[in-house]
Amino acid sequence: MKKLLKEVRDCTFCEPHLPLGARPIISGNERSKIILISQAPGRVVHESGIAWNDQSGKKLREWLDVDSTTFYNEDNFAVFPMGFCYPGKAKTGDLPPRKECAPLWHKTVIEKFKNAKLFVLIGAYANKYYLSKDKKLTEVVSEYQDYLPTYFPLPHPSPVNRFWRMKNPWFEEEVVPQLREKVKEILNED
Numbered sequence: 001m002k003k004l005l006k007e008v009r010d011c012t013f014c015e016p017h018l019p020l021g022a023r024p025i026i027s028g029n030e031r032s033k034i035i036l037i038s039q040a041p042g043r044v045v046h047e048s049g050i051a052w053n054d055q056s057g058k059k060l061r062e063w064l065d066v067d068s069t070t071f072y073n074e075d076n077f078a079v080f081p082m083g084f085c086y087p088g089k090a091k092t093g094d095l096p097p098r099k100e101c102a103p104l105w106h107k108t109v110i111e112k113f114k115n116a117k118l119f120v121l122i123g124a125y126a127n128k129y130y131l132s133k134d135k136k137l138t139e140v141v142s143e144y145q146d147y148l149p150t151y152f153p154l155p156h157p158s159p160v161n162r163f164w165r166m167k168n169p170w171f172e173e174e175v176v177p178q179l180r181e182k183v184k185e186i187l188n189e190d
Contacts, residue, residue, distance in 0.1 A: 001030045001112045008084060008105055014098045019088040025051050028078025031115045033186050036060075037130065038122040039156060040083035040097035051079040059157035060122070063172075065180040066187075076187055078113060080106075082125045093160045097125055117186045118149070120179075123156035138168060144175055152179060 008026050015022040025041040036052075044054040052060055052071070061071050070076055083097025084105070090096075110116075121127045124137045131140055131147060140153045147153060155161055155171065165171060 004109060004112060008109065011084065013104065014085060014100055017098065018085050020046055020086055022085050023049065024084035025049065026080055026084055027051055027074055028080065028113065029074045030112055031075045032078035032113055033076055033115055033117050033189070034183065035078045035080055035110070035113055035116050035119045036122060037119055037126040038079070038081045039125050040081050040094065041086050042094055043086055043089070046086035056156065056158045063154070063157060063176050063179060064183050066183065070187065080109065082129060093158060102129055117189070118182065119151050121151055121153045123154070127153045141171060141175065144178070148182070152182060154179070
């Protein structure tokens, strides 16, 4: 697993298309219990090299109800984006993750997570890739129980998505408590 993750971190396949160059962000080990499959690192994360080290990460840890120490313990959580590098800025938010990463790396890396109990799919790109190309994110998230025990779909916790959360208060009222319960249950297993 260490060798494979080093190979991913050394990847420069998309470098010509990346405004800040290649800096793949991925973490985890074969014991990781919860795999966070997200969109792609933002500029702040690209610069720091620390996954979810931004406002989105703060909101995600709040949803998961975990502190930073628990979150960054690779035995607990693996960080595994759809695109491993910062894709650049779009009109609102960032550009979509590069399409090359998931087909190139996902299957090979996922096979190494021998202790994975849950895959948390964060944002539309991860949910479309793993669950449904046809359904809207709101529908997939509202049907989260249909995808358990393997997958737990979530919207992206970015501040850009605050309007989605305002329009869908049921998410934080009903879904987040279920997510917290599931995460707590997994983290407390021996």
